[in-house]
Amino acid sequence: MPADRLYNRSSDIIARDEALITGAMKYRLYPFSVARANGVYLWDADDNEYIDFMAVGGAIAAGHAHPKIRRAIESALDDGIAHPLVCYNHQPAVDLAEKLVDFLPGRFETKVWFGVSGSDAMDFLAKVVPLASGRPRLISFSGAFHGMTIGSGGISGHAALSKPIPNGHITKAPFPNPNNCSWGPCEKSGCSLKCLDFLEKEILGILSPPQETAAIFAEIIQSDSGEIIPPANYFPALQELCNSHGIWLILDEIKTGLGRTGRMFAFEKYGISPDAFAIAKPLGGGLPISAVIGRAEIFDADLYTAYTLGGSALPCISALALLDVIEAEKLVDNAKKMGQYLVSRLNKIADTEDMIAEVRGEGLLVGVELQHKSNSPESISELTAALARRCFENGLILLAFGNVIEMTPPLVINQDQIDQALAIFTKSIKEVGRA
Ligand SMILES: Cc1ncc(COP(=O)(O)O)c(C=O)c1O
Numbered sequence: 383m384p385a386d387r388l389y390n391r392s393s394d395i396i397a398r399d400e401a402l403i404t405g406a407m408k409y410r411l412y413p414f415s416v417a418r419a420n421g422v423y424l425w426d427a428d429d430n431e432y433i434d435f436m437a438v439g440g441a442i443a444a445g446h447a448h449p450k451i452r453r454a455i456e457s458a459l460d461d462g463i464a465h466p467l468v469c470y471n472h473q474p475a476v477d478l479a480e481k482l483v484d485f486l487p488g489r490f491e492t493k494v495w496f497g498v499s500g501s502d503a504m505d506f507l508a509k510v511v512p513l514a515s516g517r518p519r520l521i522s523f524s525g526a527f528h529g530m531t532i533g534s535g536g537i538s539g540h541a542a543l544s545k546p547i548p549n550g551h552i553t554k555a556p557f558p559n560p561n562n563c564s565w566g567p568c569e570k571s572g573c574s575l576k577c578l579d580f581l582e583k584e585i586l587g588i589l590s591p592p593q594e595t596a597a598i599f600a601e602i603i604q605s606d607s608g609e610i611i612p613p614a615n616y617f618p619a620l621q622e623l624c625n626s627h628g629i630w631l632i633l634d635e636i637k638t639g640l641g642r643t644g645r646m647f648a649f650e651k652y653g654i655s656p657d658a659f660a661i662a663k664p665l666g667g668g669l670p671i672s673a674v675i676g677r678a679e680i681f682d683a684d685l686y687t688a689y690t691l692g693g694s695a696l697p698c699i700s701a702l703a704l705l706d707v708i709e710a711e712k713l714v715d716n717a718k719k720m721g722q723y724l725v726s727r728l729n730k731i732a733d734t735e736d737m738i739a740e741v742r743g744e745g746l747l748v749g750v751e752l753q754h755k756s757n758s759p760e761s762i763s764e765l766t767a768a769l770a771r772r773c774f775e776n777g778l779i780l781l782a783f784g785n786v787i788e789m790t791p792p793l794v795i796n797q798d799q800i801d802q803a804l805a806i807f808t809k810s811i812k813e814v815g816r817a
Contacts, residue, residue, distance in 0.1 A: 387428070387430045387775075388428045388430070389413075389426070389428055389430075390428060391415075391427040391428050392413070392414070392415040392426050392427045392428050392430075393413075395415040395427055396413050396415050399415075411767055411770045411771055411774070411781070411782060412770065412771045412774035412775070414426060414432075414774060414779065415427045417429075419434070419446030419447060420445075420446050420447045421445040421446060421447070421792070421794065422434050422437075422445055422446075422791055422792050422794065422795050422799050423446075424446070424779060430777070431777060432774070432777050432778065432779045433777060433778050433779070433791075433799060433802055433803045433806070434446070434779050434791060434792065435778060435779060435780040435789045435790065435791045435803055436779045436780050436781050436788075436790060437790050437791055437792045438663070439637070439663065439781065439790065440605075440637045440642055440663055440664070440747065440790035441663035441664050441668075442664065442668065442792045443640055443641060443642070443664035443667075443704065443707075443708065443713060443792060443793045443794075444664075444667060444704055444707045444708070444711070444713065444792065444793065444794060445792040445793075445794040446668075446792070448667065448703075448704075448707055448794075450703050450706065450707050451667040451668070451700055451703045451704055451707065453703075454667075454699050454700060454702070454703035455667075455669070455696065455699065455700050455703075458474075458695065458696055458699040458700075459696070463695045463696075463699075464694060464695055464696045465694065465695045466690055466691055466692070466693070466694050466695075467496060467688075467692060467693035467694065467695075468688045468689075468690060468692065472695045472698075474695045474698035474699045474702060475496060475693045475695070475698045477698070477702055478494075478673075478693075478698045478701050478702055479494040479496075479673075481702070481705055482494050482661075482673055482675050483675060485646065485647065485675060486655070486656070486659070486675050486676065487655040488655040488656075488657065488677070490677050490678070491677070491678035491679075492675060492676065492677065492678060493675075493676065493677075493678045493680075493681040493682075494673055494674065494675050494681075495673065495674040495681060495687075496671065496672065496673050496692045496693025496698075497662075497671075497672040497673070497674075497689055497692045497693075498670045498671060498672060498689055498691055498692055498697075499529070499662055499670060499672055500528075500529050500534075500634075500636035500637075500660065500662035500663060500672055501528075501529025501530045501531045501534045502529070502531060502534075502672060502689060502692070503529075503636065503660035503661075503662055503672035503673065503674050504528040504529045504531075504533070504534035504537060504599075504634060504636070504660055505529060505531040505532075505533035505534045506533075506674060506687050507597075507599070507632055507658060507660060507674055507680075508520065508528075508533040508534060508536060508537050508552075508599075509533055509685065509687060510680060510681070510683050510685050510687065511596045511597045511630060511632065511658075511680060512551070512596045513683040513684065513685055514596075514679060514680045514681075514682065514683035515596035515597070515630065515680075517593065517594050517595055517596040518551055518594055518596070519551050519552070519553065519590045519591075519594045519595045519596065520537060520551060520552045520553075520590075520595070520596055520597055520598075520599060521552070521553050521554075521555055521581070521585060521586075521590055521595060521597070521598045521599070521629075522537040522538070522539060522552055522553075522554060522555070522598070522599040522600070523539055523554060523555055523556070523557040523599075523600055523601075523604070524539040524554045524555065524556055524557055525539055525540060525541075525557045525559070525604050525607035525610065526538050526539045526540060526557065526599070526600070526601055526604060526607075526634075527540040527543050527544065527601070527604070527605075527606040527607070528599065528601075528634050528636075529636075530543070532547060535547035536548075536549035536552055537549075537552055537599050539554045539557075540606060540607060543606060553585050553589050553590040555577070555580070555581045555585055555598075556577045556580060556581075557577075557604055557607075557610060557612070558573065558575070558577050558578070558612040558613055558616045559604075559610045559612075560573070560611070560612070560613055561610075561740070563576075563577070564576075564577070565577065565580075568613075572613075572615075573613035573614075573615055573616065575613075575615060575616060575619055578616065578619055578620060578623065581620075581623070582623060586623075586627065592627035592628070592629060595627070595629050596629070596630060597629060597630035597631070597632045597657070598620065598624055598629055598630075598631055598632065599632045599633075599634065600617075600620070600631070600632070600633055600634070601633070601634045601637075601638070602617065602633060602635070602638055602643075602648035602649055602651070602652075603638055603643065603648055603744065603747060605637050605638070605747060605749075605788065606783055607783070607784075608749055608751065608783060608784060608785070608786035609742050609743050609747060609748065609749025609786060609788065611742060611743075611744065614652070617649070617652040617654050618652050618653065618654060620654075621652075621654045621655070630657035630658065630677070630680070631654070631656045631657055632656060632657060632658050632659065632660075632676075633649055633656040633658075633659040633660070634659070634660055635647050635648060635649070635659045635660060635661050636660055636661060636662045636663050636672070637663055637747070637790075638747060639659070639661040639663075639664075639665075640661060640663075640664045640665060640704075640705075640708060641664075641708055641713050641714040641717050641745070641793050642664070642717060642745055642746055642747050642790070642793065643717070643721075643744040643745040643746075643747050644714065644715075644717045644718030644719075644721050644722075644744055644745030644746070645714065645718075645744075645745070646708075646714055647659070648744070651744075656676070657676055657677050657680065658674055658675065658676025658677060658680050659674070659675060659676065660672065660673070660674045661673050661675070664704065665697075665701050665704065666697040666700050666701050666704070667700040667701060667703055667704035667707075668700065669696060669697035669700045669701075670691070670697060671692075671693065671694070671697035671698065671700075671701055672692075673693075708793075711794065713793040713794065714793075716793055716794065716795075717745040717746045717793045718745050720746060720791075720793075720795050720796070720797070720800060721743065721744065721745035721746045721747075721748065723797055723800060724743075724746070724748055724789065724800050724804075725741055725742075725743055725748060727800065727801075727804050728741040728748070728750060728804070729741050731804065731807070731808055731811070735808070735811050735812075735815070736753070736755060737752055737753065737754075737755065737765075737769075737811055737814075737815055738750055738751070738752060738753075738811075739751045739752060739753035739785075743789075746789070746790060746791055746793055746795070747788075747790055748788070748789040748790070749786045749787070749788055749789075750786065750787040750788075750789065751785055751786050752765060752766050752769065752785050752786070752787065753785075755815065762784075762785040763782075763784050763785055765785075765814070766782045766784065766785050766786065766787060767782055768814050768817070769782070769787060769810060769811065769814045770782040770787060772810040772813055772814050773806060773807060773810045775810075776806045776809055776810050776813075777806055778803050778806040778807060778810070789803075791803070
């Protein structure tokens, strides 16, 4: 640990955590015990300061402890309206549902479902869609991450995050990955969409016939597989394919939605219109809430699926405050501008640091892919984890998956704060490179 940092109280809490809380719910790259947070900064239990480029995996949009969101929560508590939605109704959920349906571009009757996490939203969709359509099969993508429940894990295809969950009625299609295409190499801009031909001929043609296939589930950017951005022509063509077979297109906007990619929703980039999509992570302004917005006919299936605290008044009020802040502070525009600045600064760093193979991302969802300097004995994922740890030791919190460092700061970040974080990042690269 650097000499200017003390970790006495943190070490104690970390030891107690290790003794009692199961590793099944931990993805830890460094020993951090968070005590408080404000804006884009975090402090540990020993009062060391960190700049937050993780933001709870992209779940903090308006920054930590935003005053408008705090005030909304405090006044809701004063009114004593922390009620659930299942057994009686309350205005905050109706107000929120009315705002959310406007986000779906399709011209059809729309409804909303509320839960408490991204996983339960995708789980609900995996359950309801076959019932609503009368078609038993689903298609999703290799490399996708949709959550940790049995249902959302079943539609996931992530090597590390969804490995123990078999599901015979779900067929995995190859995700269009310009950097690792089985039919490549191809031009990113002029992709010939061989993987979509495969989906049409092999998957719809043989394994999962259209008349038995209810929906195709997708993330617009596969973030947990390393910020994989498909070629520009993929999603419009996928939507056309879905339309031609009466198959619903269901999108997971849990990480990308609500401004993260420099658009309110990542699907806007392609001019497409999903039949339903899920949001969660940032929606509650720090409180747990998820929502599915979609065609009314999907929700009108004969199915009761509710969680006691799904759509509780308190997170609905917090979500309404968050939506106001996103609009009033133009956070979608800020994500776009600051994302461009972050990527251009990272590309400059890459010019001199050969540990960086590629910088990619949209808005403030940015991945930095690493590569080895020649003849290093450690694996590339060990190197990536070592860099994340060194960044932490130098005061920068971020995530790493495989060989990609992920940067998802709160959408309120400014240029000076990005410069501060990148000074730590560059220092850490040099230190890890020398080690
Ligand atoms: C794209 C995506 N979908 C679903 C989930 C699951 O959300 P939650 O962790 O809120 O259950 C995540 C979480 O990382 C995610 O990134």
